[in-house]
Amino acid sequence: MxxxxxxxxxxxxxxxxxxxxxxxxxxxxxxxxxxxxxxxxxxxxxxxxxxxxxxxxxxxxxxxxxxxxxxxxxxxxxxxxxxxxxxxxxxxxxxxNQWYEALTNREAVLKRWENALSEGVTSLGADTPAGRRMAETLAFFEFVDGEIVAMMERWRVHREERFGRG
Amino acid sequence: MxxxxxxxxxxxxxxxxxxxxxxxxxxxxxxxxxxxxxxxxxxxxxxxxxxxxxxxxxxxxxxxxxxxxxxxxxxxxxxxxxxxxxxxxxxxxxxxNQWYEALTNREAVLKRWENALSEGVTSLGADTPAGRRMAETLAFFEFVDGEIVAMMERWRVHREERFGRG
DNA sequence: TCTTAACTTCACAAGTTTCTGAAAGAAGCG
DNA sequence: CGCTTCTTTCAGAAACTTGTGAAGTTAAGA
Missing domain, CATH: 1.10.10.10 (Winged helix-like DNA-binding domain superfamily/Winged helix DNA-binding domain)
Known part of the structure; x- marks a missing residue:
């Protein structure tokens, strides 16, 4: 054998x-x-x-x-x-069965983007057109941060219905 | 001048x-x-x-x-x-003010992932452990597809409250 | 403690990628 | 229609990446 x-x-x-x-x-x-x-x-x-x-x-x-x-x-x-x-x-x-959750754990990545954008708002001036564009982009990223957390909670419920506890 | x-x-x-x-x-x-x-x-x-x-x-x-x-x-x-x-x-x-929405328009990208995973389920066998892992991952991607659309709608509302029509 | 299997690190060669200058290709305007 | 300005394409040089073999390190088992 x-x-x-x-x-x-x-x-x-x-x-x-x-x-x-x-x-x-x-x-x-x-x-x-x-x-x-x-x-x-x-x-x-x-x-x-x-x-x-x-x-x-x-x-x-x-x-x-x-x-x-x-x-x-x-x-x-x-x-x-x-x-x-x-x-x-x-x-x-x-x-x-949870590897793909890592795809959404972009905590660190999002934070770095947010830092870069935040510096952009400061250095370009919050009252300039470019600064406002940055600020809105930053707000979007912050929004996404929160949404992803909520989405993953919904996924876990959805998953259990379909696949059980794995 | x-x-x-x-x-x-x-x-x-x-x-x-x-x-x-x-x-x-x-x-x-x-x-x-x-x-x-x-x-x-x-x-x-x-x-x-x-x-x-x-x-x-x-x-x-x-x-x-x-x-x-x-x-x-x-x-x-x-x-x-x-x-x-x-x-x-x-x-x-x-x-x-909408460039970052392109980040979430990953339609084509997600579809390619879903295709790859779907082929994986078939070729590895839907009744094998690896096949089941694939299938669950695929379900996750499909779930995310729908969630992103809903999220972007929420964002537009949120954005208008904060920034107006831009 | 010594031997040996297994993993890691490192310098380098091979393979890619990326940017440039030069030449070719469009398109406005007389 | 030809001049001129701007953009694109292309071949090649330079820079960077990536994977290898070889040497080094760690730890199990005798």
Missing amino acids: TTEPAEAGRDPEAVSKFVEGFAAQLVEAGMQRMPARVFAALLASDSGSLTSAELGETLRVSPAAVSGAVRYLSQQHMVAREREPGSRRERYRVHS | TTEPAEAGRDPEAVSKFVEGFAAQLVEAGMQRMPARVFAALLASDSGSLTSAELGETLRVSPAAVSGAVRYLSQQHMVAREREPGSRRERYRVHS
């Missing part, structure tokens, strides 16, 4: 095609290529987690590339790292 | 500092550098519009660079091009 990889019994080509296609979307949305590919591979795995070696193998890249990608992804809170007990291996896990 | 540039009477250094800072945020969010700088410059202009020559001058780049950046921005519907009557000059205009 050979050691079965966790993801046996699937058409590897279909999986690979999905992984690369989804990664391409992420790249287009601004993510770096390697993190995008690693993330897509995790998303397409049944367990939602893979080891560094498995990632290197399915994506045909070096351990160094996996290491860099995973560091990025965990900084973005898109994957969690966990140590396999009794082993030197590390597993990387996509936060099961 | 010298020919005043439209944006006279402002501290050019403060303006430039804002432009570069805001452009940097846009770059970090995935936009290419030159379109980001051009867009930020338009945003910081009092009239909300600049000619190609003015853009080249304030950003210190060649006409060719402006041309490429502007093509990108108008494809994204972030700026409008208008011809100055009685002149060969073109003006590029940031859609005054």
Whole structure:
């Protein structure tokens, strides 16, 4: 009996095609290529987690590339790292059914935009046309901040109706 | 009396500092550098519009660079091009107070994500753990689609209360 | 404590991207 | 119709990114 990889019994080509296609979307949305590919591979795995070696193998890249990608992804809170007990291996896990909530946790990003705009209002002058345009944009971002929180609450209700507690 | 540039009477250094800072945020969010700088410059202009020559001058780049950046921005519907009557000059205009609504018009982007996910569900199998994860993610995107439309309606009301019809 | 598997860091080569100058292409105006 | 002004296209140089191999670090297990 050979050691079965966790993801046996699937058409590897279909999986690979999905992984690369989804990664391409992420790249287009601004993510770096390697993190995008690693993330897509995790998303397409049944367990939602893979080891560094498995990632290197399915994506045909070096351990160094996996290491860099995973560091990025965990900084973005898109994957969690966990140590396999009794082993030197590390597993990387996509936060099961809530990974996409990270997309809306742009707290830090929005705050930086708001800071930039706020400086703009000050340095261009709140009473100038450009300053007023900035101020309105800033108000929009602040509005969105709040709306997103409310939206996510509605989603969780909606989700439970459709999928149960997951 | 010298020919005043439209944006006279402002501290050019403060303006430039804002432009570069805001452009940097846009770059970090995935936009290419030159379109980001051009867009930020338009945003910081009092009239909300600049000619190609003015853009080249304030950003210190060649006409060719402006041309490429502007093509990108108008494809994204972030700026409008208008011809100055009685002149060969073109003006590029940031859609005054509604440019940021373009950020939420991600119709096409969301649809592409949804397609990719939908293919994922099919190719990985709707009855597999990975397939179910995909399906839930897809449902999330569809939910967000609808929520964004409703949010923008609320924003317009909110905006009118605060800023009037603009 | 030593060995060894696993991950990380680093310098560099390969590959892209980006901006420029030059030349070609439009369009107003006489 | 041709001159002139402005914009676009294109090939190539420069700068930046990205992934690799190799060396270094960490920690499990004997």
